[in-house]
Amino acid sequence: MKFFNQTIKIGNRNVGPGETPFIIAEMSGNHNQSLDRALEIVDAAAKAGAHALKLQTYTADTMTLDIKTDEFFISDEKSLWKGSSLYDLYKQAYTPWEWHKPIFDRCKQHGMLCFSTPFDDSAVDFLDDLGVPCFKVASFENTHLPLIKKIASKGKPMIVSTGMATLSDLQDIVATVRSAGCKDLILLKCTSTYPATPKDSNILTIPHMREMFGCQVGLSDHTMGVGVSVASVALGATVIEKHFTLNRADGGVDSTFSLEPAELASLVVETERAMQALGVVNYAPTGNEQKSLVFRRSIYVTKDIKKGEAFTTENTKIIRPGLGLAPKFIDKVLTSKASRDLKRGMPMKMEFLGE
Secondary structure, rough: OOOOOOOOOOOOOEEOOOOOOEEEEEEEOOOOOOOHHHHHHHHHHHHHHOEEEEEEEEEEEHHHHOOOEEEEEEHOOOOOOOOHHHHHHHHHHOOOOHHHHHHHHHHHHOOOEEEEOOHHHHHHHHHHHHHHEEEEOOHOOOOOOHEEEEEEEEOOOOEEEEOOOOOHHHHHHHHHHHOOOOOEEEEEOOOOOOOOOOOHHHOOHHHHHHHHOOOOOEEEEOOOOOOOHHHHHHHOEEEEEEEEOHHHOOOOOOOOHHHHHHHHHHHHHHHHHHHHHHHOOOOOOOOOOOOHHHHEEEEEEEEEEEOOOOOOOOOOOEOOOOEOHHHHHHHHOOOOOOHHHOOOOOOOHHEEEEE
């Protein structure tokens, strides 16, 4: 059964085809260890028009071990986080759990939804107790089927990023989600590089994934700017998630590939325009185009013509406005005679054509 055309209710918002794309501002660690800054990010996201703010709920201890060597240390020259241990990175980036309620409350004041990505069972229960309207699964956790099963058991809508996932991985994810009782699933096409390039985004996967798994598909976008996100809406994306910060120059673990307020506002506007532009398959003038038909050309009488007089290129012409016979009838006109007296400036009509 195909569910991708069915609207999903997340909090007070309808998410699905024909609805305004659901825009999620991901705070991640861009609060830079300041609750005041976190609340400023909430305010800025709301002002920009985001529909939801997303957090990440974990601690360094629930993510990894406090070891600063070997595979626990980031030495990749191309990594944004080169020189940090995994433990120290997560300790710097995590959102203290006691901040969640103030952040949730601030979002509520703005009429904006707030939810989070849990990274272990205790985070799932904590967020459920806070009354989150849905759960998000991160790309790096999308093979953590026990966690996915735990989240799905809560019966709330789930949004799952698919970065790095193979087709087999996705089959496991969807089967786990549905067998555990979650009916409302949205998959997000995602490229798990930071930042990602448009070339690596492969958003043509979106309609294929939608058909393959019978669910809505959106985009978790780590590219710079909003172009890839807008393009994804044209391919049917119903949800767009982008990392968000007040100012990239302020730094932060994810600031490099995060949108600033003006860019987020542009994303909200342009994705809605992209959705509206999809419309339906149509080859006739739209209602608003009807008034423009007059600016087409048509056949007009250019000299006074007596009844029985032949039509010629001297007494007829294809000109604007478009109130006369269409240009395609000119040969018929030029092989006919006037059925009545005609005045210069009259639009040609079929009834004017005699033998």
